Amino acid sequence: MCGTIEERSDMATETAHLMAMMMAGDLNTPLAERQQQAESREHFALLVARARAGDATAFERIMLETERKVVSTAWRMLGNREDARDATQEVYLRVYKYLDRFKPEQDFQGWLYRITINVCRDAARKRRDADAKCNGEFASTQGGYEHNPAESVSPEADAEENALRAQQRSLMMRALATLPEKERAALVLRELEGLTTEEVARVLGSRPVTVRSQISSARAKLKIYCERLLRTGGGRPA
C-alpha cells in the first residue's frame, strides 16, 4: 500500500464510511450531498443539545430552520392552511417535549419528519371522526382540501388556462386525500419531499419493501384518477 500512515488511516475511515452508507442505501448519493448531510446532522445535534440544556434561542433557531419544510409536509398531508398551522405547532411542542429522547447520532430531519407524519395522522383522524359525526361520511372523500390559489400566475397567461390548472390542482389534491393514510404518507415523502425509499422506511418505521409496495399502489391509483380526470374533460395534461 502506498501513502503515509495518516493517508491510509483516512482511506480506511472513508472506506468504513462508504460501507456504512452502502448499508444504509445511500451509496448512490453524491459525495458532496453526503458531506452536506453529515454537516447538517452535526449542526442540529448541537442545537438540540443547547435546547435541551434550556437555551430558548437554540430551540427558536431549530424552528426557524425547519418550519417551512414542516408546514409544507403538513399542508400536503392535511390539505388546508389552518390544519397545517395547528399541526405545525403541535409538531414543535412535541419536539420540545421529547428533546431528551433524541440521540445525537440520529438524523434530526428524519426524526422531525416522523413526528410530523404522526401529528398529521392524528389530526386527520380527529377531523374524520368530527366530520363523520356531523355529516355521516368520511372527510377524506371530501378531502378537507382547499383550492390552492397561490400559484404564481403570469399576467400574460390565459385566464382559462389558469382556471384549468387550478381545477386540476384541486382534483389532484383530492385524489391524494382519497389515498389510505400510509400510502399517502409514503407518496408525499417519496414523491414530494424527495426522500429515498430507505429514508421513507426509517421515518415511517417500516421496511423498504413495504414502502415500495405502498408507493407503487399509490402511484397506480393516482394514474387511474388522472385518466378519469382527462376523460371527463377535467383538463389537458400539463
Added chain:
Amino acid sequence: MKCTRVEKFLPLHVAGDLTGRRARRAVTKHLTTCAACRHAVDEYDASRKLLRAAALPPDFGGAFYEEIRNNVLAQIKRDRTLAPPPFARFSSLFNVRLAYAASLGLIIFAAALSFYSYTRRTDEEATRQKMIVNANGQSSATPVATVTPPAVAQQERKDWQTSQASIGRAGGTTGEGGGRGAKSPLRKRPARIESLRSGAQPNLMLAGHTPSNAGRNPRAPNSAGTSQATNPRELATGSNGGTATTELTEISRIEIQTSDPNIRIIWLAPGTDSAQPLK
C-alpha cells in the same frame, strides 16, 4: 416478459424505485418493443407531474410562520417547560434498562426477605405452641421432652424387672397400677425417688431451661417411697410459671414415689435462675 407482468413493475420503474437488476433489465427491454407499455409509462409521468404541481405549497408569508413560532413559545412558557426539569440534566446518566433491572432486583430481594422472616416466625410460633401444649399437658412443669441418660435408663430397667418379679411373686395387684397395669407406665417404674443431679442429669438443652438450673432440685433417692421434698410444690419451682421461653436450658427431672408403690410422680422442671420456690 409479458405486459401483464410489466404493468406491475411500471409504478416503481418510472421513478427509479425498482430494485433488482434483472427486473430492471427485463422491463427496459420490454419497453423497447411494446408501445402500450410505453404509453402507460407516459401516463405515469404525467400523473406524477400533475401531483408535484398540485402539491406545491403556497407562500404562506412571514407572518404565518411568526405566528406559529410565537404560539409555540408561549405554550412552552405557559407549561413552564422552558427550562427542562432538573433531573433531565442527569437523565443521560441513567440507563433505563439498568434502572429496571435494579428495581426488579430490589423487589426480588424484598420478597425473599419477607418470605424468610415469615417462615422463621412460623417456626417460632409452632415451637411456642408446642411448649404451651406440653406445659398444659403436664400441668405444673414446662418441660418439652425428657431424656434419660443411658446409665440411668439401664438402672431403671433393672429396677423394673426386679419390681415385676416381686409383683409376680406377690400374686396380686394392689392399687390401680397392679399386674394389669401393663399399659400404665407408672406401674413399671420402681418405687423410688430419683432426681437428676448435675452429674446424672441429661446433658440436654431444651427450650425453657437453663444449664445453671440443672441442680435446682436436688433430691436424694429415697426408697421409703416418700418424697424428700418438704413441699412437693417446691419441686415445681423450676418451672417459670408454665410459660415457655425461647432460651435453651437444662431440664431437671424429679421423680417422687408416693405411698402407693405403683404410683410415681415424675416432674420435668426447667431450672431457671430467676425461679423462686413457691410458698
